Amino acid sequence: MKLKRILKWSARVILVALVLGFLVVFIAYWRSTNDCDRNSHAPSNPIKAIVHCEYGSPDVLKLEDVEKPVPNDDQLLVRVRAASVNPLDLTIRGPWLIRPLLGLRKPKDTRLGVDYAGTVEAVGRNVTKFKPGDQVFGGRDGALAEYVCGLADRAVALKPANMTFEQAASVPVAAITALQGLRDKGKIQGGQKVLINGASGGVGTFAVQIAKAFGTEVTGVCSTRNLDMVRSIGADHVIDYTKEDFTKTDQRYDLIFDLIGNHSFSERRRILNPNGICVMAGVGGAGWHDGMGMRLAGELNAYVRSRFVSQKFVAYIAQLNKADLTILGDLMQSGKVAPVIDRTYKMSETQAALRYLEEGHARGKVVIVIE
Numbered sequence: 001m002k003l004k005r006i007l008k009w010s011a012r013v014i015l016v017a018l019v020l021g022f023l024v025v026f027i028a029y030w031r032s033t034n035d036c037d038r039n040s041h042a043p044s045n046p047i048k049a050i051v052h053c054e055y056g057s058p059d060v061l062k063l064e065d066v067e068k069p070v071p072n073d074d075q076l077l078v079r080v081r082a083a084s085v086n087p088l089d090l091t092i093r094g095p096w097l098i099r100p101l102l103g104l105r106k107p108k109d110t111r112l113g114v115d116y117a118g119t120v121e122a123v124g125r126n127v128t129k130f131k132p133g134d135q136v137f138g139g140r141d142g143a144l145a146e147y148v149c150g151l152a153d154r155a156v157a158l159k160p161a162n163m164t165f166e167q168a169a170s171v172p173v174a175a176i177t178a179l180q181g182l183r184d185k186g187k188i189q190g191g192q193k194v195l196i197n198g199a200s201g202g203v204g205t206f207a208v209q210i211a212k213a214f215g216t217e218v219t220g221v222c223s224t225r226n227l228d229m230v231r232s233i234g235a236d237h238v239i240d241y242t243k244e245d246f247t248k249t250d251q252r253y254d255l256i257f258d259l260i261g262n263h264s265f266s267e268r269r270r271i272l273n274p275n276g277i278c279v280m281a282g283v284g285g286a287g288w289h290d291g292m293g294m295r296l297a298g299e300l301n302a303y304v305r306s307r308f309v310s311q312k313f314v315a316y317i318a319q320l321n322k323a324d325l326t327i328l329g330d331l332m333q334s335g336k337v338a339p340v341i342d343r344t345y346k347m348s349e350t351q352a353a354l355r356y357l358e359e360g361h362a363r364g365k366v367v368i369v370i371e
């Protein structure tokens with residue numbers, strides 16, 4: 001009798017919790033709003049920027065007037081000359097899994113882009129390391145605009161003099177992902193054998209060059225049309241994934257930097273030396289493609305299973321910072337790293353740039369020139 005009463009009350013409590021939970025989500029969904037709903041007046045000091053008021057395909061992107069940002073005491077105001085796009089910009093599609101962070105019904109942040117390069121136009125009064133006229137590159141939300149404002153002590157550094165704005169703008173997210181994956185997660189050391197799966201894309205082209213700069217022997221995995229390009233940026237060996245499975249050779253590697261995740265834990269473990277590391281950095285080229293869900297599940301499985309073997313399988317999210325931008329600036333200044341730019345678009349062609357990136361077959365970086 002008592003058990004029946006407990007069960008009845010538990011069912012009621014669960015039902016009420018479910019109804020309340022549904023109501024909270026329903027209200028949060030319909031209250032979800034953004035600048036497009038709030039700002040009805042025309043900007044007093046307009047600049048052009050790429051804006052998306054809704055989630056959707058690259059068709060939702062618009063070139064619009066927004067208010068010119070004003071730097072505070074600790075910030076720089078940069079006139080952007082070039083920007084580049086990354087797979088993360090495709091969150092404009094609003095994947096449901098991360099909508100609680102991005103905004104449930106509409107994107108909270110309506111601006112696009114992170115990577116930029118440009119000229120400092122003004123500095124706040126506490127800023128001593130930069131001055132108007134300095135050429136810089138860095139990462140800041142909303143970088144696809146004529147101007148960005150950002151804290152001087154965050155992810156911004158002087159642009160190497162031997163780099164164009166387009167080259168420098170292609171660096172931040174992709175090159176920092178490669179640097180932090182190889183150095184911090186992969187513990188890369190000179191003389192090691194390193195395999196880079198996905199060597200021809202935005203991150204991969206930097207990874208090949210950075211791994212070479214560390215004095216390693218690099219094997220790049222790419223398709224037939226990219227073999228020469230991957231060789232030309234320094235890979236000692238190349239494997240054509242359309243003809244050969246890199247996990248079925250007799251080679252052993254100290255480090256696998258995997259941007260694709262299309263091989264199982266056992267397959268990759270077989271080609272790793274006993275203390276080797278597999279850095280799981282991504283699940284294929286930009287955009288959604290068949291089998292991506294399975295790849296994500298496979299990476300999670302590899303992460304768990306590697307706890308019980310001598311080889312390590314690690315994952316990470318790259319963090320933009322000034323120190324690593326400075327290291328990358330030095331690598332570019334010394335000629336050890338030179339960005340590979342696939343295509344360049346105007347800001348008014350950002351939709352086309354994102355559509356191209358989303359196909360997942362970029363050869364290096366896709367850059368936007370801000371005129």
Ligand SMILES: NC(=O)c1ccc[n+]([C@@H]2O[C@H](COP(=O)([O-])OP(=O)(O)OC[C@H]3O[C@@H](n4cnc5c(N)ncnc54)[C@H](OP(=O)(O)O)[C@@H]3O)[C@@H](O)[C@H]2O)c1
Pocket residue numbers: 086087088173174177197198199200201202203204221222223224226241259260262280281282283284285286316317318357360361362363364
């Ligand atoms: N962990 C992080 O913090 C972080 C940061 C940035 C990016 N990522 C992830 O890293 C991955 C790569 O990013 P990205 O900017 O380099 O993307 P991307 O520029 O769109 O990569 C495109 C390249 O991937 C190659 N590719 C596709 N399928 C392949 C396969 N089966 N084998 C070998 N190469 C293949 C393509 O070559 P083909 O044309 O020959 O197919 C193309 O050159 C993405 O999944 C991205 O989400 C992670």
